[in-house]
Amino acid sequence: MASQERITVHNLADLKNTSDDAIPNYLNSLKFKQVHTLVDTRLALGYSAFLIAGACFLWDYKLGFEETKYYTAAAVALYTVLNGILTFWIGFVEKGTVYQGTAPDGSKISVSTSTKKNVPIYNVKVTVTPKKGEPQTIELARSFTEWFDAQGHFIALPFQTMLATTVPLVGKADPKRAAVATPDFMNTDSEVLDALLAAQPTGADSTDADAGAGKKSKRRKA
């Protein structure tokens, strides 16, 4: 399932963005229901600020500075406030959240990711809130080399396996991935991986995999 698109492996932003995009793809494919509140709020804040600036430009352009300067002053103040809230929202509310959603069993899941400058490590923080009970936080830090090959192809299998084996909620929704013993992907090329993926256990033996998943998913990798 190596995607056709290639990224520059030396570009940390590319690595992170591609991986970030893969998380909603994967979780939504497992019948998780994504919640977009965070990004929608950000877009609403940002675009209202932009509209104010646009309106300010228009009346300044049409009517001149002197006639409109009190409106302009108000617009500048409002723009500053909205931008301040936006900065606060991105920095203290979103905090790198790339996915929020509800699992098929009703538990809530929130995934945030981060990287440190010039360190090719993907830090993932998963918070799972069961329907009843305390929120549980799982943190992992993995090298991007685990799911990008030397040519810069993103390889879904090891990436999804990482999430399925470390997060019990994901493992429960995707027992196939959770049961996979991680082979040495570093020296395998994408064709082989695609073949591996095609050869994944199908519905017939999924009961076995389920049993294995229970044990495997307890294991945490730091």
Next chain:
Amino acid sequence: MLSSLQNPRQAAAQLLNFALILSTAFMMWKGLSVIADSPSPIVVVLSGSMEPAFQRGDLLFLWNRNLLAETSVGEVVVYNVRGKDIPIVHRVVRKFGEGDAARLLTKGDNNAADDTELYARGQDYLARRDIIGSVVGYVPFVGYVTIMLSEHPWLKTVMLGIMGLLVVLQRE
């Protein structure tokens, strides 16, 4: 870049980043305008008429509020001639009257005669409202880029070409 178009939220977020860069730059300029109470709080000197005080290309910061004292003789002001939209930087050399009724005459330090020739037809003096600000600070020479660009239009083509090339080379 293209793949993000499949996801409308992501496309909207990327567009927003670009939009906010533009609008923030614009609002900072407008904020400065509001604070200085001037439609154009930063201007570039276009002529040598104020030499040796200001050379062509100097960047001037304007202040258009009379908080402590009225605009008076000796100040370097920027004014717009009625009907023309070219700001001129000259010094106030005469002042008659007070407040809004004051009549001001300006002259370039490097010019032989005062500005009556420059004013609009039938205008013999400036009113306070013609002035868009008094010079309160300057940065030498940095505005010369804008003079180069307006005097040699082919430079704009060259600059656009270089920027286009960078975009192509950087892939993003």
